[in-house]
Amino acid sequence: MPITLPLQKMTRADKLRAMEALWADLSKDEDKLPPPKWHREALAETEQAVQAGTATFSDWEDAKQRIIKRASQKSR
Numbered sequence: 001m002p003i004t005l006p007l008q009k010m011t012r013a014d015k016l017r018a019m020e021a022l023w024a025d026l027s028k029d030e031d032k033l034p035p036p037k038w039h040r041e042a043l044a045e046t047e048q049a050v051q052a053g054t055a056t057f058s059d060w061e062d063a064k065q066r067i068i069k070r071a072s073q074k075s076r
Contacts, residue, residue: 005018026033035043049055058066
């Protein structure tokens with residue numbers, strides 16, 4: 001069943017709300033949506049770093065600003 005959305009007419013906020021609604025529906029059945037291999041590997045690496053005492057952590061607000069800065073540099 002094809003679904004057509006008026007993407008060109010939707011605001012950014014409308015698109016985000018649609019994405020959130022889709023994700024909320026998909027995540028109801030988490031067990032039917034296994035994480036991709038790369039994600040499992042990244043989690044295992046993080047767990048190993050925590051166990052070894054070599055993991056570093058950032059305040060969420062600081063991390064968010066670094067992500068925003070990195071993303072804006074890539075979009076140039």
